[in-house]
Amino acid sequence: MIHLTAKDYIRQPWKNGRGTTVELLHLRDPASGATLLRLSRASVVEDGPFSLFPGIERNLTVLSGPGFRLSGPGLDLRCDPLVSVAFPGDVQVMASETGGRQSDDFNVMTARHLPRPEVVVAQNDRFDGEGRLAFYALGPCRVNDQSMAPDDLILTSGPASLTGEGRAIVVRYFEE
Numbered sequence: 001m002i003h004l005t006a007k008d009y010i011r012q013p014w015k016n017g018r019g020t021t022v023e024l025l026h027l028r029d030p031a032s033g034a035t036l037l038r039l040s041r042a043s044v045v046e047d048g049p050f051s052l053f054p055g056i057e058r059n060l061t062v063l064s065g066p067g068f069r070l071s072g073p074g075l076d077l078r079c080d081p082l083v084s085v086a087f088p089g090d091v092q093v094m095a096s097e098t099g100g101r102q103s104d105d106f107n108v109m110t111a112r113h114l115p116r117p118e119v120v121v122a123q124n125d126r127f128d129g130e131g132r133l134a135f136y137a138l139g140p141c142r143v144n145d146q147s148m149a150p151d152d153l154i155l156t157s158g159p160a161s162l163t164g165e166g167r168a169i170v171v172r173y174f175e176e
Helices: none
Strands: 002-004 010-013 020-028 035-044 056-064 068-072 075-079 084-088 094-096 103-111 118-122 125-127 132-137 141-143 146-148 153-157 160-163 168-173
Touching: 020 153, 056 118, 068 084, 075 084, 084 118, 103 168, 125 168, 132 141, 132 160
Parallel strands: none
Antiparallel strands: 002 153, 010 020, 020 035, 035 103, 056 084, 056 103, 068 075, 068 094, 118 168, 125 160, 132 153, 132 168, 141 146, 141 160
16 A cells, blocks of 8 residues: 655646646556556636647546536536546547636546546445555545545555545556
8 A cells, every 4th residue: 555645746737838737646657658547636727728648548526616618529528526527638628617716626647558447436435346546535534544634645456445534536547
């Protein structure tokens, strides 16, 4: 089990230069350096384009704020709080209907050749099955009796129990 906190995260500018991202985790292919999995947080504060990520599948969950709409060729998604939405990273999408109000979101990016991650908001639940698990705490909670503060990230494999008063975004991902 790996437990990360805010001091472990990296702040960096968006690819399109219109904001910043807090990168929580970035797993890369050791041979090519290509992204396999990236977990991050960002804020959408205005209508505008999202960055393009060719060969990447994206998943976004609004954490706070009113949410917004994402639209592009063949795509029209309402991004509401605590509802996960998936979209391809190589389609030019635009955020709209922000109303000039900030929405903070949690992002999952995976290489297209990997199985799609499962992303859920959970509280007091058990997770069995294949793959690895990432728990991003939205409130105080525990994973297998390891205490988490809001904004902490725990990575684990095998069965895991989420307990406590707070919820977490849980990502089941596959590295190959």
